[in-house]
Amino acid sequence: MRRFFNIYDNSNRSNNLITTQNCREDIIGELEAIIQYENHLFSTDDPVARATIQDIVDEEKLHVGQLFGLLFKLDPISQRQFEKGYREFTTDNEK
Numbered sequence: 001m002r003r004f005f006n007i008y009d010n011s012n013r014s015n016n017l018i019t020t021q022n023c024r025e026d027i028i029g030e031l032e033a034i035i036q037y038e039n040h041l042f043s044t045d046d047p048v049a050r051a052t053i054q055d056i057v058d059e060e061k062l063h064v065g066q067l068f069g070l071l072f073k074l075d076p077i078s079q080r081q082f083e084k085g086y087r088e089f090t091t092d093n094e095k
Contacts, residue, residue, distance in 0.1 A: 020074045027067045034060045 034057055041053040072079035 016074060020071065023067055023071045023074060027064060027071065030060050030064045030067060034064070
């Protein structure tokens with residue numbers, strides 16, 4: 001996985017920040033896995049392969065939800081901003 005932010009460059013970083021940044025990178029990894037598996041899913045007609053891959057995609061989406069839960073626990077500001085953005089989206093798209 002690519003590193004967007006090197007948390008190890010500064011020894012003054014807190015363990016909470018390290019865990020938060022790791023969680024964000026894990027979310028990125030799960031989203032990349034979803035994209036990869038969905039590409040595989042739509043490139044096969046084999047019903048057993050499709051069912052297996054779809055099950056994996058569903059699990060990866062579950063992992064994204066779990067990781068967002070962890071991120072919001074570690075960084076409540078992220079949760080507030082996420083919820084604000086979601087409300088803006090739903091308000092803007094009710095038309």
